[in-house]
Amino acid sequence: MRDERFCASNCSLTRAIGTIGNKWKPIIINVIGTRTIRFGQLDSIIPLISRKVLTEQLKELEEDGLLERLAYKELPPRVDYKLSEKGLAFLPILENIKEWNCKYEVALTPKETDRITYAK
Template sequence: MENKRKKKEFNPNNCPVTHCLNKIGGKWKPVIIHLIRKDCNRFSMLQKAIPNISKQMMVNQLREMEEDKILERIIYAEIPPRVEYKISKYGQTLLPIIDSMSDWGLKDLKKSSK
């Protein structure tokens, strides 16, 4: 099945920020990466942690990040089969960005709650 990601390669000015956002931009990818990093690494755990995401959207986001080599999908030969996700070595290079987003969000949330 061909991946129909919109604008994945759209970067007419070869902008590094656009390139980064093409990889991890959007509403869900940074959250999914953050949760997997915190050992929320199974599909059902992710769905419970992000109740507003549809099952299909979760599947799409995980597949895109797997295709982009940000995540690795590990299938355990058990009955029933167990699948876990982990951040790849390449994906780990994005963690400082996710950390910065988290730090900024915490500070802004505190400021907003005053």
């Protein structure tokens, strides 16, 4: 999932792509945004991702310092996820990508709803 050879590159862009350059991570970061969110919410909000893959992605994001995980010792379990400073700093880049896409793609829907319309 992470590309080790990319992460070992001497090019900073290549290293960045090696860590966050897969299809789910930018989506997850975008969905979390500035809020605190629980695992089950992410699972139900993000379309088409499986629990297993979501777990893996969250673990890697945490390892790479983009995400903070808060597990409460309760039963049934409760776990909160929120972006770290590093993760929050990535949000503007995602906004730029959205703007870039809206500006240049062949027009589809005139009005975007983005975050809201993730439901499965």
